[in-house]
Amino acid sequence: MPDWSYHPLFKPWLSTLPGNAGREFIHRGMSTIAKFPGGRTFIEFLGHMSPSEKLHGNLFGLQFSSPVGLSGKIDPQLSGIEAFPNLGFGAIEVGPITKFPREPKTAGSLSITNDALILPEHAETIGLNATKNKLTKSRTxxxxxxLEEPQIIAEHLKDTGDAFIIEIDSIESIDDLTHIKTVLENKPVLLAIRHSAVADNLLKVKSASQFVDGIMIEEDRKLTAGTQVLPLQQTDGLIHALNMIKNEIDLPVVTSGGVAEPADALDLFEAGAELVFLSGGYVASGPGLPKRINEALLDKLGDERNELPGWIWYWLFGLFILIGGALVLFFSFTKVILFYDEAFMQMTRLELMAYNPNLYKFMSHDRMTLAGTMISGGFIYMQLALHGIRYGIHWARKAFNIGAITGFLGIILFFSDSVISTGCTVCSGSFCFLFTSWAT
Incomplete structure (x- = not known):
């Protein structure tokens, strides 16, 4: 779901639903669409969220299509697991997982000021068996x-996950960690710690680092009245903790949460984070956030844009539409009535003016309307071609093609009825304007 529909349409309405109904409605809806034949293509058509191949990478022996992941806090029911890979995410966190399900005592929500994510103090979880059932399908x-209870459930999930996260508070000794690592058959294990706890636990993290594959630095939280409050923006604290760990430990470091805008993620990448997982920022900013981070990262990396062969024909199409509009505007100021108008009405221009001058003025206005639509539409087509299609931006090409097709339908109808022609051309211009607003 792209931001253009999430913010004005779905977010205000879903926030009024009781409990977690809004979250589940949107997650289940997206997953249902993704399961249908062509569903993933449809989601991509609406949002244009696929990461560039230039962002693909390898970490922990795993292939990531993007360095942006989704925190398990966002989808504890795993109801959106089918859809999230289509939103620009390169990895999905699941959990925390416990042996038995745990119902939330309060519903998740954004704070009134939209600057924090509020979740139950004890995270919602669907339990071991439901998790295994949800993750049996192939994934991209x-x-x-x-693992919230690693000693108990690690054995049961070793074949289900690609990598595992263990919170530093859930292990009592290094022996516990080595045992879990053995049970997981040496699959990648990340040690998770909140950024506010890094300074006090740096020695423990350093000792444990010999038996793990990476460190996950997490957003901080404030516990109050059975809930945990997670401020959306925590970049400074994450970077400070990341620098401390990087100075002491030679392991890949990923972060989780604390990112509200693409600039926050870029700061974390620049500080040395290998992956950045989104939590509350995804809810507040919208499903387009991973896409915007991916695009910002490409710009930061100095992505070279290659010109698409044949883009000039798109630009010339827009130019000819603009020139045609200018000619129509000229006739609307001068002759107004053309030969095919006289043939259709079986009246000359002078006879029409004598019959009803207001009808003549109406036709002049009609011509001006058509001219304005053609000139503005042609200009938009030229800009789409010059700044979008030229560099292979697919949303621009789709916007152009759809607008042009509907426009040509109007041109065909023009020869049978000029009034219908004007209406169809206006519609085509509206379509084009609508699609050009889908940049994010």
């Missing part, structure tokens, strides 16, 4: 499973 991105 790596899944990292967070």
């Amino acid at each position: 991105v790596p899944v990292l499973i967070r």
Whole structure:
């Protein structure tokens, strides 16, 4: 679901639904669409969210299509697991997973000021068996499973996840960690710690780092009245903790949460984060956030844009539409009535003016309307071609093609009825304007 529909349409309405109904409605809806034949293509058509191949990478022996992941806090029911890979995410975190399901005592929500995510103090979980059932299907991105009870459930999930996350508070000794690593058959294990706890636990993290494959630095939280409050923007704290760990430990470091805008993610990547997992920022900013981060990262990396062969024909199409509109505008100021108008009405221009001058003025206005639509539409086509299609931006090409097709339908109808022609051309211009607004 792209931002253009999420913010004005779905977010205000879903926030009024009781409990977690809004979250489940949107997640289940997206997953249902993704399961249908052509569903993933339809989601891509609406949002244009597929990461560039230039962002693909390898970490922990796993292939990631994007360095942006989704935190398990966002989808505890795993109801959106089918759809999230289509939104620009390169990895999905699942969990925390416990042996038995745990119902939330409060519903998740954004704070009134939209600057924090509020979740139950004890995270909602669907339990071991339901998790295994949800993750049996093939997937297109790596899944990292967070084990809340690693000593109990690691054995049961070793074949389900691609990598595993263990919180530092859930292990009592290094022996526990080595045992879990053995049970998981040496699959990648990340040690998770909140950024506010890094300074006090740096020695423990350093000792444990010999037996794990990476460190996950997480957003901080404030516990209050049975809930945990997670401020959306925590970049400074994450970067400070990341620098401390990087100075002491030679392991890949990923972060989770604390990102509200693409600039926050870029700061974390620049500080040395290998992956960035989104939590509350995804809810507040919208499903387009991973896409915007991916695009910003490409710009930061100095992505070279290659020109698409044949783009000039798109630009010339727009130019000819604009020139045609200018000619129509000229006739609307001068002759107004053309030969085919006289043939259709079986009246000359002078006879029409004598019959009803207002009808003549109406036709002049009609011509001006058509001219304005053609000139503005031609200009938009030229800009789409010059700044979008030229560099292979697919949303621009789709907008152009759909607008042009509907426009040509209007031109065909023009020869049978000029009034219908004007209406169809206006519609085509509206379509084009609508699609050009789908940049994010």
